[in-house]
Amino acid sequence: MTKKSLKARASKLSDTQHQLDYLSNGIFKDGSLPTFKEKLTHYGLAEIQPKKLSILQINIGYMCNQVCAHCHVDAGPDRKEMMDQVTLEACLKVMRENQVETVDLTGGAPEMHPQFRWFVAQIRSTTTVKEIIVRSNLTIIMANKKYHDLPTFFKNNNVHVISSLPFYKRNKTDRQRGSGVFDQSIAALNKLNEVGYGKSDTALELDLVYNPSGAFLPGDQAALESDFKQALKEDFDIDFNQLFTITNLPISRFLDYLIASENYEEYMHTLVDAFNPSAAQNVMCTNTLSVSWEGYLYDCDFNQMLGLKVKGGKDHIRDFNLETLQKREIQLSQHCYGCTAGAGSSCQGSIA
Amino acid sequence: MKKSYYQPEDLKKFSAITEWNETLGKKFFDYYAEVFKDGHLSAREKSLIALAVSHVVQCPYCIDAYTKDGLEKGIEKEEMMEAVHVGAAIKSGAALVHGVQMMNRHDQLSM
DSSP states (O other), X not given: OOOSXXXXXXXXXXXXXXXXXXXXXXXXXSSSSOOHHHHHHHTTOOOOXXXXXOEEEEEOBOBOSOOOTTOSSOOBTTOOOBOOHHHHHHHHHHHHHHTOOEEEEESSOGGGSTTHHHHHHHHHHHSOOOEEEEEEOSHHHHHSGGGTTHHHHHHHTTEEEEXXXXXXXXXXXXXXXXXXXXXXXXXXXXXXHHTTTTOTTSOOOEEEEEOOSSSSOOOOHHHHHHHHHHHHHHHHOOOOSOEEEOOOOSXXXXXXXXXXXTOHHHHHHHHHHTBOHHHXXXXXXXXXXXXXXXXXXXXXXXXXXXXXXXXXSOOBGGGOOHHHHHTOOOOOOGGGHHHHBTTOOBTTBOOO | OOSSSOOGGGGGGGGGGGGTOHHHHHHHHHHHHHHTSSSSSOHHHHHHHHHHHHHHTTOHHHHHHHXXXXXXXXXXXXXXXXXXXXXXXXXXXXXXXXXXXXHHHHHHHOO
């Protein structure tokens, strides 16, 4: 398993234009498969329109203690990009002025940002945001003594914790996320349970995210949730609320894996064949905006990683204009098939 | 002409059988979809049965399809291999049980 990001390896795929070119050429250029826009047109869905903004997803930095094989952010310990104070303040201003309901903090490991705790406390005390989501990779809680009290911090700020756990067994989890990750994740889940997260008698939400450990789609979300709940309870006495299944999108490190393992064409066929028009009408870019560590705005975290800023000119958090953004044309490419396959996929799990 | 009877890409064209007989093709695919839904057996259990049968009927398309289906359903490789052994045991048992016919015939014809 790699220990370095694509960027640190100076891989061609660390160039976002190279990724976009790869996704537009080959099987999509020779007519073997329809482009995403052609597929939408075929189903009479000319374009995807933004609905009411309900989630502001803020990527506060790409640094992470893990180097997962599927990571669409290409995050890792060697990534130093982090949101500065001015941009954090600009995000708070947008939350206050636009009645944002949900803030979704992601990374990298967002907890590694030096101002993470300050930022969460500011959101809670100076805005009307109802829900603060933190996407925690779990192992960060065990990585260093200074993070051991994160469960209590989350609880004190009524944070909704959404954590990645690729599988309820050690072998698949460690293959995707690195040796020892499973045991560390279980220890972290126990700590979250200890303060009340995921327990039926508290309102502290702990959801898990499952994404396939290979070139295949996630199965039925409800069936997998049932399997996860039973196995984690029986083997480790762990409780959690919901399981979200997320499809791996063919970008960044997962695209690198698909190409290297000669699974790219078959995977794209799988995504295209599984296109679900009702999922296409509920994709997360219709109710979410993504903010990068530099403060730029994107239709989703995946477009952020491909460098596809929102269309319409005003593409920075300091120029945030909700009215203009609600009328924007969402940027689409072939990676979007990942969100419309089967039961659909979003940061909140399946959508159809 | 292709050099092999089996082409991996032909699996993707399976639905094309309806082009030459829409009525029967549609009936087959509707039936097929209904069979694999959760019922008295879970979709997960049915996937393992399908994987075992795929090996018994030695259908490479089915083996590809139900290995992938098993991965999607969170079925582990150890479970898949056990299912394959169930199929193999039945198939070898089916061959071997004919040994009784051989014994019967032998005894009938022998003094």
